[in-house]
Amino acid sequence: MSTVTLTPTQVPELYLEADNITPDHFAGKSAEEIAALNVYMGNATYKLGDYFDVEGEAAETAEETKIVVKGDVSRVKYIGMKMSAGEVIVESPADMYMGAWMLGGKMTVNGDVDAFAGLGMTGGELTINGNAGDYLGAAYRGDWRGMQGGTIRVSGDAGSDIGTFMRGGTIIVGGNVDVHVGTHQEGGTIIVKGDAKTRVGGQMVKGEIYVFGDIEVMMPGFQQREDVEIEVDGESGSFALFEGDMGERHPTRKGVTTFGKLYMKY
Amino acid sequence: MAEYLIKNGYVYDPILGINGDKHDVAIKDGKMVDASAVKNAKVIDANGMTVMAGGVDIHAHIAGPKLNIGRNFRPEDKLFNAKPGQGIKHMVAGHSVPTTFKFGYIYANMGYGFAMEAAMPPLYARHTHEEIRDTPIIDEAALPVFGNNWFVLEYLKNHEIENTAAYIAWILRATKGFGIKNVNPGGTEAWAWGMNCSSIHDNVPYFDITPAEIVTGLIEANEYLGLPHSMHVHGNQLGEPGNYKTTLETLALAKGYKPNSKFGRDQVLHQTHLQFHSYGGDSYSSKSFESKSKEVADYINKQDNITFDLGVVTLDDTTTMTADGPFEQHLSHMNHLKWANTDVELETAAGVVPFQYRKNTFIAVAQWAVGLELALYAKDPMKCFLTTDAPNAGPLWRYPRVIKWLMSEQARNEVLDDAKYGEKVRDRCYIGELDREISLYELAAMTRAGTAKALGLGNMFGSLRPGMEGDVVVYPYSPESENPEDIEYAFGNAKYFIKGGEMIINDGEIVSNGNKRTFWVDCKVNENAQVQHDIEEKFKRYYTVGLNNYDVNEKTFLPNPHRIEVDATQ
Numbered sequence: 001m002s003t004v005t006l007t008p009t010q011v012p013e014l015y016l017e018a019d020n021i022t023p024d025h026f027a028g029k030s031a032e033e034i035a036a037l038n039v040y041m042g043n044a045t046y047k048l049g050d051y052f053d054v055e056g057e058a059a060e061t062a063e064e065t066k067i068v069v070k071g072d073v074s075r076v077k078y079i080g081m082k083m084s085a086g087e088v089i090v091e092s093p094a095d096m097y098m099g100a101w102m103l104g105g106k107m108t109v110n111g112d113v114d115a116f117a118g119l120g121m122t123g124g125e126l127t128i129n130g131n132a133g134d135y136l137g138a139a140y141r142g143d144w145r146g147m148q149g150g151t152i153r154v155s156g157d158a159g160s161d162i163g164t165f166m167r168g169g170t171i172i173v174g175g176n177v178d179v180h181v182g183t184h185q186e187g188g189t190i191i192v193k194g195d196a197k198t199r200v201g202g203q204m205v206k207g208e209i210y211v212f213g214d215i216e217v218m219m220p221g222f223q224q225r226e227d228v229e230i231e232v233d234g235e236s237g238s239f240a241l242f243e244g245d246m247g248e249r250h251p252t253r254k255g256v257t258t259f260g261k262l263y264m265k266y
Numbered sequence: 267m268a269e270y271l272i273k274n275g276y277v278y279d280p281i282l283g284i285n286g287d288k289h290d291v292a293i294k295d296g297k298m299v300d301a302s303a304v305k306n307a308k309v310i311d312a313n314g315m316t317v318m319a320g321g322v323d324i325h326a327h328i329a330g331p332k333l334n335i336g337r338n339f340r341p342e343d344k345l346f347n348a349k350p351g352q353g354i355k356h357m358v359a360g361h362s363v364p365t366t367f368k369f370g371y372i373y374a375n376m377g378y379g380f381a382m383e384a385a386m387p388p389l390y391a392r393h394t395h396e397e398i399r400d401t402p403i404i405d406e407a408a409l410p411v412f413g414n415n416w417f418v419l420e421y422l423k424n425h426e427i428e429n430t431a432a433y434i435a436w437i438l439r440a441t442k443g444f445g446i447k448n449v450n451p452g453g454t455e456a457w458a459w460g461m462n463c464s465s466i467h468d469n470v471p472y473f474d475i476t477p478a479e480i481v482t483g484l485i486e487a488n489e490y491l492g493l494p495h496s497m498h499v500h501g502n503q504l505g506e507p508g509n510y511k512t513t514l515e516t517l518a519l520a521k522g523y524k525p526n527s528k529f530g531r532d533q534v535l536h537q538t539h540l541q542f543h544s545y546g547g548d549s550y551s552s553k554s555f556e557s558k559s560k561e562v563a564d565y566i567n568k569q570d571n572i573t574f575d576l577g578v579v580t581l582d583d584t585t586t587m588t589a590d591g592p593f594e595q596h597l598s599h600m601n602h603l604k605w606a607n608t609d610v611e612l613e614t615a616a617g618v619v620p621f622q623y624r625k626n627t628f629i630a631v632a633q634w635a636v637g638l639e640l641a642l643y644a645k646d647p648m649k650c651f652l653t654t655d656a657p658n659a660g661p662l663w664r665y666p667r668v669i670k671w672l673m674s675e676q677a678r679n680e681v682l683d684d685a686k687y688g689e690k691v692r693d694r695c696y697i698g699e700l701d702r703e704i705s706l707y708e709l710a711a712m713t714r715a716g717t718a719k720a721l722g723l724g725n726m727f728g729s730l731r732p733g734m735e736g737d738v739v740v741y742p743y744s745p746e747s748e749n750p751e752d753i754e755y756a757f758g759n760a761k762y763f764i765k766g767g768e769m770i771i772n773d774g775e776i777v778s779n780g781n782k783r784t785f786w787v788d789c790k791v792n793e794n795a796q797v798q799h800d801i802e803e804k805f806k807r808y809y810t811v812g813l814n815n816y817d818v819n820e821k822t823f824l825p826n827p828h829r830i831e832v833d834a835t836q
Contacts, residue, residue: 143342144603144620249602 001066002059006035006052008071015040015095016051017076019070023062023086023105027160030057051076062086062105075175080107083124096133099126102150115159118152120145121169126152134159135176136196137171146172147188166207167235172233185260193231204245204260212237212265221245230263239263267305267767269294272738275312276745277423278710279319279560280648283815285707286745293736296767300732308769313739320379320737320765321403322717322727324496325538325575326656328369329383329397329408331390331441332587335606336363336620336657340585343620354400354458357778362584362620362657370402370779372663374770377739377760380727380785382719383408384498384538384655385449385589387610388415389809389816391441394824398784400784401485403770405828407785409498412440416612416808417800430487432794435834436625436801442786442818442827443484445495445721446488449589451480453502454615462592464503466515477502481519485534491789491834494529494722498536498705504593505542507550510558513543517562520571528832529722532570532747536720539577539655541637547694552628552687557636563643566650573720574644575651578637578668580660581681583622588658588716591615610682612808623660627696628687633659635682641672642700647711648719649793666758669713672704674750706745722830723785736767742774789832 004026020037029037034057035049048054057063060084069079069090076226077095080088084103085147093111100119108127109117115133118126120140132154138161139146146165153172160178163171166188176194195213200220210232229238243259250257270293277289290301327333337343340363373381386394386408398406412418412434421430434446452470453463459471466478473536480767481499488497503509503517520535537543544562547554566572586597591607596604606618623630637659644650652669656662670677678697682688688744692698704712718728725734740763743756762769765780805813818829 140345141341142339142604143345 001064003056003066004058005032005055006067006069007055008052008053008073008076010050011072012041012075013247014075017078018040018048018076019081020048020078021056021067021088022081022083022084023065023088024084026058026067027062027065027086028058028060031055034058038137039147058072059130059169083107087210093130098128099124102126104150112156118147118150118171120147121150121152122148123150125150128152128156130154131156131175132158132173134160134161135164136162136168136173137169138163139165144184156214157194163188166190176213180261182207185209199260201244201260204259205251206258208261208263210239210263215264218242219245219249227266228263232263238266240266267295268769269307270310270738270764270767270769271301271304271742272310272312272317272762273302275315275317275740276706277281277317277730278706279334279730280707280711280715281724282731283521284730288626290445291730291738293738293764293767296736298730298732298736298738299735303732310740312537312762314744315761316706316741316743316756318377318739319714319728319730319734320739320743320763321377322372322714322721322723323378323381324536324651324717324721325653326381326662327658328381328656328662329366329401329406330386330394331608332385332616332618333363333397334393335608335616336585336587336645339604339606339618340620343585354779362661366397366400367402369662370404370782371776372565373404374664374763374765375758375760376663377741377757377763378404379735379737379765380405380723382406382721385447386410386441386443387614387616388437388441388443389610389613389811391443391818392823395442395784395818399825401490401782403765403780403782405783405785407444408800409445409447409495410437410443411447411449412437412484413451414501414589414614416454417804418484419452419455419470419475419480419592422479423473423475423760424709425483427483427490429794429797430483431490431834432797433801434487434791435491435791436797438787438789440817442784442820444785444787445493446484447499448481448499449499450483450500450502450504450593451477452484456588457591457595457615458609465512466502466519478515478519481516481535485520485523489523489526489534492526492528492832493787493789494527494832496525496531496533496536496828498538500538500542500588500590501571503543504588504590505545505597507511507545507547507555510544510546510562512541512613513537514565515825516768517565517569517572518568520706522572525571527722530724531720531722533573533649533720534571535573537566537572539653539659540574540577540640541577541633542655543669545642550629552632552690552694555629555632556631557639557695557697559636559639560643560696562752567645568645569766573649573651573716574640575653575655576637576640577653577655577659578609578671579623579633580664580667581623581625581632581634582655582660582664583620584657584659584661584776585618586621586658587616587618589614589616589649591617593617594595594619597621609720611810612804620714625681625684625716626686628690629745631681631685631687631691632695635691635695638671638678639696639700641712643696647704647708648716648724650712650715652709652712663758666682666756669709670750670754673709673753675701675703677750704719738762738764781826783828785827785828785830786824787830789834791834792836
């Protein structure tokens with residue numbers, strides 16, 4: 001695997017949009033060619049090399065390319081956007097849209113990220129060793145096609161509206177989450193190891209939500225069914241199973257009616 | 267103004283009877299002229315390419331509040347497709363509900379010179395004209411909707427044709443409209459009561475009138491006024507399996523009516539997006555649903571006073587929008603996506619729902635087949651027009667792909683072979699039996715000569731005859747090509763496009779925003795104290811706006827109006 005190291009040389013005046021920082025765009029390019037890729041700020045276009053020192057060179061393919069971003073990128077958006085393979089490691093906090101629309105590969109951020117991380121993701125692994133902002137693994141504004149595959153793992157807390165319109169894949173939050181979890185969820189799994197506030201699973205049709213801690217206010221559209229002993233992300237325990245959202249449609253296939261499933265750990 | 271001489275192209279013009287002959291085409295002072303009449307013309311070499319008059323679109327949703335609702339509630343429609351402005355081009359974005367500028371550029375690239383916005387709620391005419399104003403290049407007009415308007419329902423209940431006509435003339439002038447659109451007659455008003463009209467003989471609640479009476483009444487009012495275009499109807503039960511019976515009944519209402527128009531049209535009824543109205547069976551499943559395109563087309567082939575457009579499904583992700591409010595509610599309950607619904611006071615309603623016509627479902631491909639079959643069964647291309655009811659059955663920029671399907675059996679078979687339920691579609695529809703391929707000559711009728719005639723604009727558009735508007739398009743397509751993909755490329759990428767004598771596209775690049783005009787019909791009628799009183803009374807009683815805030819001022823809203831005058835005083 002070839003490694004490209006990016007070191008920020010200056011803090012952008014506004015916010016930098018760097019959707020070219022992906023193994024897919026870097027593949028087959030030398031350091032000079034990578035430095036010549038575009039980044040955007042406001043309505044102006046700059047070169048990646050204007051804001052980063054580029055060391056090393058990329059492999060021929062995205063699979064064999066690893067990108068390490070060292071230094072402060074808390075004002076850089078869209079790193080790893082639409083990446084399909086390879087690896088990206090960000091060694092600091094980062095701004096919005098980390099790993100958005102990711103198709104495959106691995107991305108790790110060692111720090112907090114702002115909103116929209118893993119937005120509309122369809123594959124790959126996104127690991128955030130820190131806290132995540134709002135709309136983690138959600139759908140783009142207006143879209144009903146949210147996260148469809150892959151795994152997002154957040155070691156700390158996450159904000160509100162995580163997994164909105166989720167259709168597949170897994171979101172695991174080690175800490176607490178804010179309001180609106182899995183709104184309109186139609187598949188996939190959300191695991192919250194800490195506490196959740198309100199509106200968990202609102203308008204949920206399908207899929208699973210596991211909450212290890214407390215839910216401050218339960219949605220009225222969920223009904224308690226039974227207690228189950230299950231293993232969730234390597235931890236076994238006894239959970240209360242709720243089904244909902246009863247205010248939504250309940251598709252029936254081959255005689256089985258589907259509900260969203262909400263598990264609360266005892 | 268520059269003179270142009272387009273040489274060596276294969277010319278198609280059904281009005282002049284030119285069928286692919288190499289012919290020189292000349293433009294001078296914004297009009298078509300004989301090739302001998304130009305002296306210092308800029309010569310365009312169209313060798314190996316197809317030359318036609320500018321296209322005329324009879325039915326598309328391209329301006330107005332529905333579009334803006336679609337834009338507002340579908341931000342994802344613009345995801346990843348925005349392009350910054352370049353040269354004289356404004357920035358553009360949008361897939362099924364693009365920006366106004368993009369609409370203008372799409373039409374230019376397809377070589378279209380005139381388009382009809384198919385449904386304008388009169389109350390929101392100002393907004394519609396603002397969008398039309400911001401759509402560059404293409405000449406446009408808009409059809410106000412009348413089929414659920416309280417004035418019309420009340421007058422027609424007592425068969426007061428003269429009053430209906432006077433009111434229509436007033437609306438056309440107030441809203442700068444072009445003609446009479448009739449969407450789900452009675453059904454949209456019934457929707458305000460939570461109901462719909464499921465046949466042409468259903469009573470509209472409160473008004474005690476039937477869709478059949480609305481259709482015939484509006485035909486009579488239209489011919490009383492002698493408008494350029496005929497009554498333009500989207501019948502009851504759109505999209506419902508088994509609706510072809512209602513469609514045939516609606517079409518039969520035109521029986522016995524003759525056009526009264528100085529504008530050269532032959533029809534008294536234009537049936538729009540017929541594809542959505544030609545279904546058999548009683549559900550969308552492949553066990554029940556069947557195409558009735560042949561039955562419907564056979565009927566129309568025998569009539570000389572009906573025209574129709576197709577509304578071909580393009581198998582895309584798109585946005586449906588119609589004044590057929592109850593249908594949109596029905597659709598949103600089928601696909602569980604977002605739904606917008608509006609009631610337009612005394613006039614109409616509207617709904618908007620995103621929709622995906624998926625290739626891997628039976629019903630979407632069957633709908634696709636029905637639309638194409640109608641064109642392939644139609645005997646007279648001067649009565650059958652190409653549309654996708656954009657964006658309802660497919661985005662506007664898909665016209666070139668529809669042309670490919672119409673012109674190539676191979677391209678149709680590729681879709682069917684590729685589709686998961688292709689064999690079932692061949693079984694339930696007629697598409698598999700049809701080997702007809704539309705010729706370029708027929709296509710010129712279906713996309714310009716016929717549409718221009720049906721809109722009453724045959725004296726301006728649709729032909730290269732000297733005296734016509736100087737709208738000429740050169741498509742980079744050789745009639746000898748055997749690759750269907752060439753068709754799709756060429757009809758979406760005009761090589762040269764001259765509009766009103768001005769070069770809009772030069773060597774494939776848009777070089778001018780043209781001199782866009784808005785057409786409207788100014789119809790003079792006798793003074794009608796009754797109607798004047800009713801208008802004032804209804805505005806005082808029911809409307810949320812006053813009369814002075816309703817009128818679309820020509821000077822303010824139509825920077826470049828083209829007024830068509832009609833005298834209906836008797």
